[in-house]
Amino acid sequence: MTAITAESIMPLADAVPGTASPAVAMRRLSKRYDERWVLRDITLDVPMGSYLALLGANGAGKSTLLHTLAMLSPATRGGLCLFGESAARPSPALRARLGMIGHQPMLYRDLSAAENLIFFGKLYDVSRPKQRALDMLERVGLADRAQSVVKTFSRGMTQRLSIARALMHAPELLLADEPFSGLDVPSVRAVSALLSELHADGKTVILTNHDVRQSLELAQRVVVLRQGGVVSDRPVLDADAEEVTREVIG
Amino acid sequence: MSATTHAVAAYAVTILLLWGYAATLWLSARRQKTNDNQDNAGKYPQGNPGSNRGGSDPS
């Protein structure tokens, strides 16, 4: 049982000359939390510019996987490379290429919408953060609430602001953890349009979702997780909603 | 109290604490062992190949 280090999978990514390394490369990624294995032997490649949906029931390990991909917590075992660079000791430059929409909004509730965006923009060294913040607020339809404090926002508004925060620095890879949960229909439409726009721009998008039909409409490829392991992985074109649902339920 | 009583008391306290702790450890190790045996007998009936912690020895 030899441990797979991130370094050992590097040659794999470089093996085929002329092809760019995948945006995300996982090799037998496993993670134990307390007594339980929450991720088991996950091996996946996510090529640049793809749109991937991770499906699974609650507790299947979707959020944990996304957290691990975002390098927020290390894997217990296995290797992970982002853009061909090991995620074990990520450089700031690597972190800057990645954006995340979490389960929680990741915003300061006592600061205004604009202040939040400017703060994160400055952390990412975005040029002209103020202008960029206003542009982003415009894009997510919150321009008129720029000076309001976040704690006065509704769930949908907070979520849109959270997306604006994640996109402030124009990341190449966007990780979205249940971006549609708790949103009303117009907000869902706005958020999914934003994600598709990103994908059309050539960015890589990975989202977790529990709505099978919606995922099949949005993404290019669906991966089903159960008990922390990959059960199926196929392009949307081959996928049948009924069958995928069965796989999710188990 | 004389000096001798003090010295003897110090030794008594030390011996009591050190060996007393050793005794409690020994007792709980024994209790754990019998528990494990009972557990395993209940959880894994004979001939179960899926049991991956068959023995009672943790090491």
Place this chain on the structure above:
Amino acid sequence: MNTLKKKIWTAYWLATAAMFAAAVAMVFAWTPTEATMGTVQKVFYLHMPVAINTFLACMVTFIASIGYLWQRRQVWDDLAASSAKVAVLLCSIVLLTGMIWGHSAWGQWWTWSPRLTFSLVLWLLYVAYLVIRPSIESRQRRALVSSVYGVVAFLDVPLVYLSVKLMPDIHPSSIALAPEMKLTLLSCFVPVTMLAAGLIAARFHLQRAETLSMQEADDPSLDVIPVRPAGGLT
């Protein structure tokens, strides 16, 4: 193999017990009584080896804590917790024997002399370690918080020593030892150290068994669900 291990283990404890008994007998029957302090000086032969072993146990906790922070293996945390428990036990003995000695030598159970304060703070540091642990529910969190604590607490020890140096001192200066006394000290030191190490090992074994019985198997692969080969998408 297993029975051999068990035999060695039994022999270790029997040897420790025998040497301990011999050392105690030696202290009372053979070693000459110290001239100025009288019989109560005999406490010293136990007091000092136990004190040194307290430090050793604290050091084991320190090293195991670093090990956990470095590797994140539960084994390290189990070791750290076990040796901290023994360290507290040993430190309690140091304090108690010290107090008994002090009461005989200068008529008071407790004085705020630097060395006493030092031992007390050391004791408090590690008692707090043991008290904090059970109040953290998640095993990983507990291991993390206590290993950070284990590191900082050990680094605190020289600092406590420095800070109590600022206090006015009334502790007697060092005692000159006759050769017989040195021999007695050594023959006490060996069984006490063996006992301390044995206690840590025994406690560690118990802890390990408990942890392993809680944990899922070490192999994370899914053996129930068939994994479909990845459908290539480019």
Place this chain on the structure above:
Amino acid sequence: MTKVLRQIALVSGKDLRIEARSRQTLGLVVVLGVLIVVVLGLGLGPQQVASGMAATAVLWVAYLFGGVLCFEKTMAVERHDGALAGLMLAPIDRGVIYAGKLISNLALMVALALVVTPVAVVMFGFDLSASPFGFAAIMAGGFVGFAAVGTLFAAAVSSTRLQGGLLAMVVFPLSLPLVIASTQMMARLFGEGEPLGSVGLTVLIAFDAVYLVVSWLVFELILEP
């Protein structure tokens, strides 16, 4: 280097802005500090209070409890709505987060001290005139070490339940040597009238150095969203 400093200023500036807006923590902490001073003043009775030296010990009690509250609050700001994860995603060193939080905590503690110290000095009749700068130096040295461990453990503890008592339980014993050193120095400085140089300020500096370096090294390992 300037980039790092700018990032640190950004992180703690954000904390202070939030605090300035809600004024939640400071109000709480200052009232708690004054309460502690008053209760201990009453409990010690006129004889002990007259000695004046009791003031330094009482002040430390107020600082310890108030400080722990500050550490908890500044970390709670990050825990709320998962803001810490946002900070951890950003391309900044973990040390920057630590330094930023440390500075916020120190700022809050200095604000606390500015209110509580005069109250205690007046109520205990403590004569500061002998060496006001010595007093400030010793307290500052104590604060840095205390905030260094406090910030570290606030990050380690806050994602567990049972935060309140737990953080105090972790930080108090580790800060004991700091309190001993500081009160003993005060006793020498004011009780025996020794000059500041011979009081052994190096002990405090050694403390601060050890705590800062260790916390900074360990912080990266323990930070989890």
